[in-house]
Amino acid sequence: MSLTAPSESTPLSQLFSLEGKVCLVTGGNRGIGLAVCQGYAEAGAAGIAIIHSSEATAELASERAAEIQQKYPKTTVRIYCANVAISRDIGDVTKQALMDFGRLDVVVANAGVYTETPALEMSPEEAQYVTGVNYFGPLYTAQAAARIFKENGGGKIIMTASINGHMVLRPQYESIYCATKAAVCHLTRALAVEFAQWNIQVNAVSPGYIDTEMTTELVKKNPELIKAWMADCPAGRLCKVWELKGVYVFLASGASSYVTGADYVVDGGHTCH
Numbered sequence: 001m002s003l004t005a006p007s008e009s010t011p012l013s014q015l016f017s018l019e020g021k022v023c024l025v026t027g028g029n030r031g032i033g034l035a036v037c038q039g040y041a042e043a044g045a046a047g048i049a050i051i052h053s054s055e056a057t058a059e060l061a062s063e064r065a066a067e068i069q070q071k072y073p074k075t076t077v078r079i080y081c082a083n084v085a086i087s088r089d090i091g092d093v094t095k096q097a098l099m100d101f102g103r104l105d106v107v108v109a110n111a112g113v114y115t116e117t118p119a120l121e122m123s124p125e126e127a128q129y130v131t132g133v134n135y136f137g138p139l140y141t142a143q144a145a146a147r148i149f150k151e152n153g154g155g156k157i158i159m160t161a162s163i164n165g166h167m168v169l170r171p172q173y174e175s176i177y178c179a180t181k182a183a184v185c186h187l188t189r190a191l192a193v194e195f196a197q198w199n200i201q202v203n204a205v206s207p208g209y210i211d212t213e214m215t216t217e218l219v220k221k222n223p224e225l226i227k228a229w230m231a232d233c234p235a236g237r238l239c240k241v242w243e244l245k246g247v248y249v250f251l252a253s254g255a256s257s258y259v260t261g262a263d264y265v266v267d268g269g270h271t272c273h
Contacts, residue, residue, distance in 0.1 A: 002196065002197070002199065003154075003196055003199055003201065003257065003258065003260065004154065004199055004257070005257055005258070006254050006257050010254070012255070014254070015253060015254040015255040015257075016043070016249065016250070016253050016254075016255045017043060017044050017253065017254075018040055018043040018044050018045040018106075018249065018252060018253055019043075019044040019045075019046070020044075020046050021040075021044075021045050021046060021047075021105040021106060021252070022045065022046055022047035022048070022049070022097075022101040022102075022103050022104050022105050022106070023037075023040045023045050023047070023048050023049070023105065023106040023107075023108065023252060024048075024049040024051065024094060024097050024104060024106070024107045024108065024145075025037050025040075025048065025049070025050060025051065025107075025108040025110055026051040026082070026084050026090070026108065026109055026110050026111035026137070026141055027051065027052075027053070027084075027110040027111030027112065027160075028048070028049075028050035028051060028052070028061075028064075028108075028110065029050055029052045029057055029060050029061035029064050029065075029079070030060065030064070030212075030213065031210070031212040031213065031214065031241060032110060032160060032207065032210060032212065032241060032244055033050075033108070033110040033111070033160075034064055034241075035241040035242050035244055035245055035248075036108055036110060036244070036245065036248045037050055037064075037068060037077075038068060038242070038245065039242075039244075039245030039246070039248055039249050040075075040106075040248070040249065040252065041068050041071070041072035041075040041077070042072065042245070042249075043249045043252075043253070044074070044075075045075050046074075046075065046076065046101075047075065047076045047077070047078070047101040048065075048068065048075060048076070048077045048078075049078055049079075049080055049093075049097040049100075049101070050064065050065050050077065050078070050079045050080070051079075051080050051081070051082050051084070051090070051093060051111065052079060052080075052081055053081070053082070053083060053084070053111065054081065054083070055081070057081075058079070058081060061079045061081075062079055065077040065078070065079050076101070078097070078100060078101075080093040080096065080097060081093070084109075084111045084133060084136075084137030084138075084140060084141055085129075085132035085133050085136055085137050085140070086140070087136075087140040087143070087144075090137070090140050090141050090144050091140070091143070091144040091147075094107070094141075094144040094145060094148065095144075095148070098148055103152070104145070104148055104149075104152070104155065105155055105156065105252075106155065106156045106157075106158070106252040107141060107142070107144075107145035107155065107156070107157050107158070108157075108158045108159075108160065108248065108252075109137065109138035109141035109142060109157065109158070109159045109160065110158075110160040111133060111137055111141075112133060112134050112137070112160065113129070113130055113133045113134060114174075114177055114214055115130050115174070115176060115177055116172045116173055116174055116177075116218070117173070117176075118173045118175075119173065119175040119176070122175075122176060126176075127176050130176050130177065130180060131176065131180055134177070134180035134181065134184070135180045135183045135184060135187075138159050138184050138187065139187060141157075142157050142159070142187075142191055142202065145157050145200075146191075146195055146198070146200055149195075149198060149199075149200045150195075150198040150200070153199060154198060154199025154200055154201075155199075155200055155201075156200070156201045156202075156203075156251065156252055156256075157191070157195070157200065157201065157202045157203075158202075158203055158204070158205065158248060158251050158252065159184050159187070159188050159202070159203070159204040159205070160184075160204070160205055160207070161181050161184045161185045161188065161204040161205065161206040161263060162177075162181040162184075162206055162207060163206050163207065163208045163265060163267045163270055163271050164177055164178040164181045164182075165178065165181035165182040165183075165184060165185040165206060166182075166185070166206060166265065166271050167270075167271055169229075169232075170228060170232075171224075171225070171228050172218070172222075172225065181206075184204065185204055185206065185263050188202055188203060188204040188261065188263060189261045189263075192260040192261030192262075193261065196260055201251075201256070201259065201260040202260055202261065203251045203256070203259060203260060203261070203262045203263070203264070204262070204263040204264065205244065205247055205248060205251070205263075205264045205266060206263055206264065206265045206266070206267070207239065207244060207266050207267065208233065208239060208265075208266065208267025208268055208270045208271075209229050209233065209238050209239065209267075209268075209270070210238060210239045210240075210241055210244070211238040211239065211240055211241060212241055215238065226238075232270055232273055233267070233268050233269065233270045234268060234269035234270070234272060235267075235268025235269055235270075236268075237268070239266065239267070239268060243266070244266060247264050247266055251264070
């Protein structure tokens with residue numbers, strides 16, 4: 001088997017549609033993940049599985065799911081709890097989502113954590129925690145997805161990486177975060193090569209500085225950060241989280257049928273320096 005091509009007669013509007021598709025998004029209850037879920041519902045997805053991380057995030061996930069469900073009544077939205085750093089956890093909820101929805105077409109490995117602890121001050125426990133969520137999380141999520149897709153004729157896996165995987169940003173210190181995101185970028189390419197034989201596409205999105213709660217908290221602690229960031233960003237502003245919907249919808253849709261192993265940098269030109 002190889003990557004399948006759509007019919008030449010398929011209308012472009014249909015290629016970009018997610019009608020009938022079921023999409024699973026880890027970390028889908030906030031930030032980039034929430035915007036992805038909203039974009040998928042807007043593009044006509046039949047079902048969306050939002051994966052959150054713990055009991056502490058259950059209420060927020062439930063509220064966000066209800067908001068999407070109300071706005072897009074044709075899309076069924078369900079929430080699931082899993083620690084993506086535990087293979088069995090993400091494997092079990094992925095199987096459960098398949099059972100609940102009856103199919104699974106797109107899996108987005110988006111969950112991640114951030115740290116700016118300097119390298120010399122970082123404990124082994126923190127390093128293992130960040131690596132567990134940011135690297136092993138995407139790996140285990142991709143494994144869970146691929147096991148299902150292999151049996152069902154194919155599917156799409158999308159990784160949320162970062163421009164930190166392409167360059168070292170300043171002035172904050174992000175050594176372990178950068179390393180995990182660089183690993184995700186290359187993992188995407190390696191899995192794309194390995195999984196293509198089963199009609200599975202694997203791609204990544206590497207956002208730049210996004211206007212999210214996490215970014216807001218960083219700037220609150222150090223207002224000078226925004227000046228330094230914008231000095232290196234030709235766009236001259238943070239990316240609004242909803243500006244990422246388009247690239248995630250493209251990679252989830254039939255319009256990206258010949259795209260695999262790609263890493264879409266969405267950074268306002270930041271990595272051009």
